[in-house]
């Protein structure tokens with residue numbers, strides 16, 4: 001299998017003031033993370049809130065700078081590439097975030113929202129062609145092309161997430177990083193969006209990093225699963241192996257926390273927040 005992305009000893013420390021006599025505290029958000037992402041796979045990342053998942057995603061996309069370590073995309077060092085002269089790479093890695101309400105400007109027609117990155121990055125310059133491209137993207141995510149001129153408030157949460165996905169696809173990325181991309185949605189809608197991700201993966205030969213705090217959701221979509229705890233990788237293995245083999249005690253704790261959180265692990269602060277039901281077993 002081809003390696004599309006390589007993360008080497010990636011580390012991010014945040015300095016936070018505690019307020020007491022100006023004393024500083026260092027938060028080790030991501031600590032010496034090393035892994036390879038293979039072309040066309042879906043790599044799930046799980047871990048309780050605060051384990052460093054989002055920080056890792058933001059480091060990979062260059063939204064924040066690393067304290068140390070490297071991000072290599074197709075053999076090219078793209079660590080903190082926002083500063084780089086060659087800004088070809090960012091287009092290749094796009095993100096989808098949790099909140100489809102916050103991700104869309106209520107005053108911008110959804111078609112124009114999808115068209116914006118196409119125009120900014122000059123993927124296509126002819127106005128008519130941009131519109132045709134947006135209509136193609138709308139169809140691709142299961143929406144009607146006639147919806148181009150509507151505003152975000154006219155759509156449901158699931159539909160809005162489809163719009164957000166269409167916009168992420170506008171720059172024709174090779175890797176899509178989904179950060180809690182279905183967490184804000186109703187259970188039945190979660191399943192629809194997960195299936196959309198799977199369809200898009202086949203059609204566009206995409207590679208995914210799928211971040212979630214709900215292990216059952218992540219298992220549903222992932223080929224491999226990485227388990228993070230306090231900024232470090234504690235486990236990285238095939239999704240089925242994670243569930244069937246004996247692994248790190250923390251991973252065991254995450255698994256045994258489904259569907260109920262056992263009191264033992266509660267006391268260890270291993271939390272699956274909100275106890276969101278799985279899309280595989282709707283209530």
Ligand code: ADP
Nearest residue numbers: 014016027029048049050051052053054055056
């Ligand atoms: P997750 O996505 O797994 O919930 P995060 O990556 O958001 O975890 O956070 C990892 C750790 O880094 C947490 O302790 C969080 O408080 C801290 N952190 C994240 N972003 C910042 C920031 N901008 N400044 C200070 N600390 C941060």
